[in-house]
Amino acid sequence: MSRPNDGTLDRREVVAALMRDPGDLLVVTGLGAATYDVGVTGDRPLNFYLWGAMGGTAMIGLGIALAQPSRRVLVVTGDGEMLMGMGSLASIAAAGAPNLAIAVLDNMRYGETGSQYSHTGHTTDLQAVAAACGWTRTATARSMDDVEALRPRLRTENLFAVLRISAEEKPRHLPPRDGAYLSDRFRRALGVVED
Amino acid sequence: MDNPTWQESVYAALKAARVTILGYVPDAGHAHLINAAHADPAMQAVVLTTEEEGIALAAGAWLGGQRAVMLMQSSGVGNCINMLSLPLNCRMPFLTLVTMRGEWGEFNPWQVPMGAATQPVLTAAGVHVRRADRPDEVAEMVAASAALAFDSQIPVAVLLSQRLIGAKVFVK
Numbered sequence: 001m002s003r004p005n006d007g008t009l010d011r012r013e014v015v016a017a018l019m020r021d022p023g024d025l026l027v028v029t030g031l032g033a034a035t036y037d038v039g040v041t042g043d044r045p046l047n048f049y050l051w052g053a054m055g056g057t058a059m060i061g062l063g064i065a066l067a068q069p070s071r072r073v074l075v076v077t078g079d080g081e082m083l084m085g086m087g088s089l090a091s092i093a094a095a096g097a098p099n100l101a102i103a104v105l106d107n108m109r110y111g112e113t114g115s116q117y118s119h120t121g122h123t124t125d126l127q128a129v130a131a132a133c134g135w136t137r138t139a140t141a142r143s144m145d146d147v148e149a150l151r152p153r154l155r156t157e158n159l160f161a162v163l164r165i166s167a168e169e170k171p172r173h174l175p176p177r178d179g180a181y182l183s184d185r186f187r188r189a190l191g192v193v194e195d
Numbered sequence: 196m197d198n199p200t201w202q203e204s205v206y207a208a209l210k211a212a213r214v215t216i217l218g219y220v221p222d223a224g225h226a227h228l229i230n231a232a233h234a235d236p237a238m239q240a241v242v243l244t245t246e247e248e249g250i251a252l253a254a255g256a257w258l259g260g261q262r263a264v265m266l267m268q269s270s271g272v273g274n275c276i277n278m279l280s281l282p283l284n285c286r287m288p289f290l291t292l293v294t295m296r297g298e299w300g301e302f303n304p305w306q307v308p309m310g311a312a313t314q315p316v317l318t319a320a321g322v323h324v325r326r327a328d329r330p331d332e333v334a335e336m337v338a339a340s341a342a343l344a345f346d347s348q349i350p351v352a353v354l355l356s357q358r359l360i361g362a363k364v365f366v367k
Contacts, residue, residue, distance in 0.1 A: 056278055060254050062255060063256040063259060066261070088248050090244050183258060
């Protein structure tokens with residue numbers, strides 16, 4: 001079932017563009033399809049995939065950004081996961097983290113659970129929510145040209161971006177899900193492990 | 196200072212444990228620590244809309260190589276339960292100081308159910324729980340709990356009893 005205002009972007013193309021030439025970008029992904037989408041672009045130690053902790057992705061991003069102010073942090077998550085942690089948009093804006101950006105893959109649905117409509121499929125505009133929370137830089141991408149224009153901004157600005165993807169489901173790609181492994185390799189890649 | 200208050204000693208213990216990020220949902224019993232954190236250029240104090248944000252914040256801080264503490268009231272513990280799977284699954288430290296309500300001279304009956312459930316709920320969720328009742332034991336307990344959390348990479352909660360912090364007085 002589709003709606004007239006459904007997004008049209010292919011989520012795998014969008015994430016492939018965001019993750020192209022990642023360099024030393026620190027990436028946190030929200031549970032479900034965002035984790036699969038980032039994983040399929042190539043596993044790397046500086047990707048921290050969530051398989052649970054729904055609603056926590058953006059705040060993990062904030063914690064990394066505050067701890068590593070000279071590094072760039074990108075949060076990639078879905079609309080349902082972002083909605084569960086909507087208060088964190090206020091907390092992050094209040095904290096101030098110039099090195100943190102959030103990209104929300106918005107298909108207006110809970111894809112993992114049967115594609116029920118989320119609040120963005122009803123009445124909620126996450127870009128407007130972020131702006132009202134005090135994010136001064138927000139954007140919505142509706143075309144791949146928009147995505148390409150946002151790609152460098154997501155690596156340089158304190159930007160909240162909504163990417164209007166289609167509801168098409170993709171094959172699952174399963175990156176590592178052992179949290180202790182993911183945490184340890186991330187910290188080792190950053191060089192912050194104390195032996 | 197010759198005779199620091201126990202609150203001052205707790206802040207000193209957090210500093211000695213190399214805590215540099217402090218997340219909080221405000222509580223009167225944490226007011227000293229919150230003010231001290233905001234006044235300290237070497238501490239990043241982060242106000243949160245709900246307590247589970249603090250668990251994710253602390254996880255991120257650990258991933259980035261820094262140590263965080265989370266301040267909350269017992270009523271907020273109930274908001275945290277699923278998010279506690281994050282430090283447990285990822286073998287990360289989590290240190291929280293919880294001011295207790297609903298247990299000692301409580302005026303507000305709405306505080307009582309979560310106050311009574313705080314310790315068993317934390318234990319059921321896999322958190323190691325310590326409880327401080329006397330001013331002279333708090334700072335040492337915080338220091339030992341910080342060592343336990345950060346060195347053994349486990350979640351630890353220190354409950355600050357309502358008798359210790361003083362029951363909130365409601366005046367008409």
